[in-house]
Amino acid sequence: MTMTVRDLRPQDPADVEAFAHVRHLAVPFMLWTPAGVLHRLVHTDPDAHYRCLVTEEDGEVTGTAQIGLAHDSPEPGQGYLNIYVRPDRTRRGAGALLVRTAEEHLAAHGATRLFSWVLDEPQNRVFAERRDYRPSRSAYFLRLDLTNGTLPPLQPLPPGVELRTAADFADDPRPFFELDAETTGDEPSDVEAELTDYEAWIEETWKHPLLDRALTTIAVVDGRPAAFSAAHTDGAGRYATAMTGTARAFRGRGLAKLAKNASLHRARAAGCTEAFTGNDAGNEPMLAINKWFGYEIRATEVRHVRELA
Template sequence: MAVIIRDFQPADAEQAAESKRAAIPFMVITPELTSWQVANVPAGQRHRLLVAEADGRVVGSASVGIYTESSQPGQAFVNLSVAPGARGRGAGAGLLTTAEEYLTGLGASTAYAWVLDDEASTSFAERHGYRRSRSSYFSRLDLVADPLPPVPALPEGAELCRGTDFVDEPRRLYELDAEAAADEPGDVDNAAMSYEDWLALYWHRPDLDLALTSVVLVDGVPAAFSVAQTDGRGRYWSGMTGTRRAYRNRGLAKLAKADSLHRARAAGCTEAFTGNDSENAPMLAINNWFGYQRAAREWRYVRELTG
């Protein structure tokens, strides 16, 4: 049966999430999150979620849109995946062709894609004109079998809080996140995202677990945090761990993440996952200290859509 490429519909949520988990088992994906992202991403992102349907089932998808947080116009993303058992039938090529046509119509000049480090995936990207750029790692921590190091002692003037303490004043966490994210390594620059877009993309996510998110205050200022995202099925994802510039090199990010992981294990989480750029040496060192094991590598691939 022919593969059909079309836009995501709410009834696709379960199968779309299932196909993505099959293709990238290190990501924490739920049907609820899939539907929510389609309905709630900022309008400026011009986001589309394309799906590939074969034999009446969704077997792959592609998330496509514009990087609104980049100061350089025309930067776009196209991240696609196809369930392993459905590959070789044209689903990936169909998703990519439709995605690139859409981005070109928007005036996008450059497309970035994350590609798993396996022969089939990287060959597919290179055959379609994408060139390899930087790499990133997925890492996994077994919260049942692996011991966690103790939570470090609080430095003088520091206090541990939870994300729930900021329900009435999320802007304080937005300001911390914006400063921390601006210095993360990557191909696309991280200009300050608007507060409204940050609320839409991150604060209102259905998988954001404020009870397991840890924040370190220093003299009353949010100085570092570790964001927890959970799927209600025992899986935990580190959405962001970072520190304001003036408070770095004090072990505050490690403190926040240690507190979050200990509470996640106590709450019944069984697996913790994270993703880090291969050049983010400070965060990789922290995760090594916790005992995370590398689960997979992925490459950033880029293609010029114009010129």
């Protein structure tokens, strides 16, 4: 057995496909496509020093890592490493090799605190804790069966409210960006994020190959975007909520629920068979909304933190 670690080869379609496949096997509740993996690798801000790593065992890709600095956080020195190994190739050294390589890279670029999402399974938590990572907040992966499940009926729109799609903002996405920026800043997280660069958002978010502009739904109140539900699709019947949020001035009116319900109904009509989303374990309002839709919790992940000396 020969185990090696290297960077993903973006010019090699088979290598990118292998990366996405390992991720799908390890975390089937997220959408992993070669186009999505490649887009993030190419378009992440250079200040993030972002890398995709793979381990190979006798020529087979067995483990993956996405690593970088939280360049959009107001607090410097925060890095992340999210590592997933094929479920049938664990306990062979791939994870340890990826962690060591990732930590060396992040420390060399000034990281002093590292964050990593870890699936809430005993062997994974032990692996993290042995490497001085301590558990922090938790989050859930949720799934909705769009084929056999029953969506709540579409609700009548309140006066002054209309539902538009992201496609309606194709000529000028800036109002959508401003709404996304405000809600992202309020999202529960260990690492604060600030969306301030419109051009970077266009490249990273608006042009993301999985963003489905026809299904992404925006509630507009008296002409102003007030709430939204961003949809990703993989072209194979899988739909994922990339972000749902409401501007501060419009919260408490059920607008995000209206937007997400409309998006899910259109997704089902378009042939999507299952929907995925993720929620911070402490985000009770959004968990209640997703329970109302019929989502079920399928897995838990725990964010772990390590302070570097």
